[in-house]
Amino acid sequence: MEFNQFFSLKGKVAIVTGGGNGIGKACALILAQAGASVAVSDLKLADAQAVADEIAASGIKAIAVECNVTEDSHLVNLVDRTVKELGGVHILVNNAGGGGGGRENPRNITVDDFAWRFKLNVYSAWRLSQICAPHMKDGKYGSIINITSMASINKSPNMSAYASSKAAMNHMTANLAMDYGIDGIRVNAVGPGATKTAALASVLTPEIEAKMLTHTPIKRLGEVEDIAGAVLYFAAPVSEWVSGQVIFVNGGGIQTLD
């Protein structure tokens, strides 16, 4: 394989959920830089459109799709539009997700709130993988990358719903790798540590940041590009014999909110 083929995604089509900002945006941009056409999906269409426009300006095809990943009809529409307008689906980055930012006190959180995290972080990724898999099989190339979280292995206060949903995602990744492997589809996950995004900024204080860095060998918080680099590795032909893996991109440490 020549260098240009290692990471070349020319002729491939990628879907990135939650692609309008932060980690999702960085993933969409790096996959496009590697040559993939990208369907940028986001709850906020304007944000997705801005990223799609940025990609299109570089000469790569991109579409923006409004999508609430907890709505089945939205997921079906996302894949339909991607296949119709970009010609298939080869790469899926299940990035949309969220949690309570350390405010999930188990004494107060409702059953509905708890179930909502699983719907957002687990079911959505499972269902979108299910809808995309036949297209990946037809296209003879499939790589699903789930964005999990370091919270999936940490023990953190007031995070039982989010953290357990992300732990479920890790194990789902390993299991789907077995199931979809026979169709030539790889399933892997990237677990970011505390990464500088708007979501983190909402809970970060200088004191929390300093504390996080005391347990981080690489003395800085993550940048969205750090996460996107690992996603590119899993998306590209360079990792063709890698499946069922969860890697943590976290500066070697743990960053918790306590």
Next chain:
Amino acid sequence: MSAIEKLFSFEGKVIIITGAAGAIGSAAGHLFASLGANVVISDLNEEGAKQVAAAIEKESGKKTLGIKTDATNEADLEKLVKATLDTFGKISGLINNVGWGANTPIWGSDTDKMVKSYLLNTVGAYNLTKLCMPHLEKEPNASVVFSGSMVGVTPSPEFIEYSTAKAGLMNMVRSMAVVSGPKVRFNTVLIGSVDNGDSTLAAGYTPEMLKALSDMFVMKRRGAPIEIAYGMMFLMSDAAQWITGIDLRIDGGGTYKSKMPTKKD
């Protein structure tokens, strides 16, 4: 140079690779040289090391050093570091790839065999890394990658010396990682069964056993040496600057269920 090429460029880097006359080490040597690095091909097999180095130099046009090293001999490791510095003036990366294990029945080992395996597979990597540290610390995004093995994770009664040494190696790498950031990153590539050509057959595996092994992987095949080298490349690249202390499993999706087949299987 595109943004992606820049992310994976090793121009101006000097990388030592041990066990580099073998399939995985030499694949890594060719790969890193093709991406701009000067590589040092170290192996116990002097002729092999020199041949691989010459082939890399011819293919890439990059000056390449081939040198004999016994990874269990501290004087040899010192010579390797000195030769690298004398030739290239710096060390930007190290791949501790050397390792070997005999197929031994679980109760067929003894102190001498266990200790020898530990010295070769674990202590050698420790000693070489220690010697390289002062030089790595001076280089941007310096990184050390270790060749781990799936037998270091799964129960491997048929490789009791090798598997316990590889398990020790993995934990050693994690310890190095937590104290060595932000200057140097440490990661392990956890290798599944790789198609080494004739050398696996020479070790006593029959084609039927290898077919049974291939079928255990989700991908229904053994890995190619270059696929391991790609993982090493990713971990050493600028794309992985916030990654340290991880085990990247390159195993066709199969580590958690695979076991080397025995003749009984």
